[in-house]
């Protein structure tokens with residue numbers, strides 16, 4: 215039996231940078247109390263390790279207000295903004311606290327903020343293709359200075375009925391599925407909308423998805439490792455399930471209950487952007503040594 219582990223599995227560049235930033239702050243003497251706005255990544259193991267080291271997760275703008283004392287005295291400590299960024303309003307609220315701010319927003323996400331900001335200032339209506347409730351998309355939407363629409367899937371694009379005389383700029387959530395994005399763009403074009411397309415899907419996602427699809431096509435069993443609330447991991451699972459009927463979605467090795475038949479020749483393994491290397495290694499070692 216052959217085990218194929220995707221080369222583009224696990225932490226992407228943006229997540230690596232964000233996680234390393236927090237660990238660096240822990241080891242920096244003058245950081246004070248360390249906070250992250252939302253969990254730094256969608257991975258419980260990493261987040262609980264950071265918690266043990268004293269890092270506190272701030273969940274909402276209300277939590278930020280509570281950091282400032284009643285007489286308005288600034289909070290003491292450091293806050294790290296995670297890789298998928300925050301809304302303009304949250305950014306302002308963070309700055310108001312007086313905490314030292316370290317912005318680990320991925321440069322690819324920052325680029326979308328800039329595109330949305332400048333295109334909307336130029337009078338374009340913005341269309342963001344992605345999950346409306348995802349914090350990255352909420353952040354992107356907040357940078358629009360005028361009308362903005364979120365389209366979650368091609369179906370919503372088909373039902374989109376707005377003024378066709380206007381100019382639109384389309385961007386995508388960095389982790390959106392490339393094929394679905396193309397399909398969505400074509401629907402707008404075929405329906406007569408004047409659109410300027412800025413493909414903001416990040417390469418890390420593209421490479422990861424293409425490679426996962428290719429391995430899943432060849433594999434008899436496919437294992438996708440990722441956090442339950444990680445949207446890029448769920449998308450990987452979706453892509454792999456289409457190609458391989460025996461696709462498993464696990465968070466850690468504990469979730470894996472494999473029962474491999476003798477005719478299984480290839481087991482493929484991939485992982486979402488928030489999966490640490492050691493978990494991928496544990497899973498591949500287990501499969502290699504037990505089957």
Ligand code: F3S
Pocket residue numbers: 226227228229297298320321322323388389416417418419487
């Ligand atoms: Fe950045 Fe792409 Fe990762 S946008 S956070 S490198 S998935």
